[in-house]
Amino acid sequence: GNSVTQMEGPVTLSEEAFLTINCTYTATGYPSLFWYVQYPGEGLQLLLKATKADDKGSNKGFEATYRKETTSFHLEKGSVQVSDSAVYFCALSGPASGGSYIPTFGRGTSLIVHP
């Protein structure tokens, strides 16, 4: 079945540092890939997405490129802010066994940014 593996946290950075959160996936066919962000006590919000190989999703200074050859979708940001502190989830949606299209999530990576 489909699965997502992302790096364990927490990731602790100083403000304006460069951020990378690694994500790799296993899937049948050609899934769409997503990054979600979750702030304390809240549900998940879509951060960015990519629907085909070599697509780059971007939003709020975050970027991720769909790499089919390495089955990866790493999240990057050039200069993080304290307000970026949250939990980030990598996810995919695509055909799974039995024909379902249920979104599948990684375990999440906590990001803590210090002033």
Add this chain to the structure above:
Amino acid sequence: DTGVSQDPRHKITKRGQNVTFRCDPISEHNRLYWYRQTLGQGPEFLTYFQNEAQLEKSRLLSDRFSAERPKGSFSTLEIQRTEQGDSAMYLCASSVPGTGHSYTEAFFGQGTRLTVV
């Protein structure tokens, strides 16, 4: 449309009691999902509806859990004879079908936090 709405936001119940949660998806979304999330973990799939049909349930889902979506609009998730291990955040999400090889994102509600004491 204000997005996916869940009610209640918080629920504290005694072990052995039944609880029911409600989810109102975005109005034009025909797909609805329930997930469970525990501290430090990602959302774990529970069940999935397309319109009023429940198409898939997690094999890990206990028989004490049941969900409905009677008219293809709102959905309810009921947990019977709650146990302390049921304490978690219960998330509802909805989506529309994708087109071609593009699969659309799920839009999440703010969740219902269940505490079983």
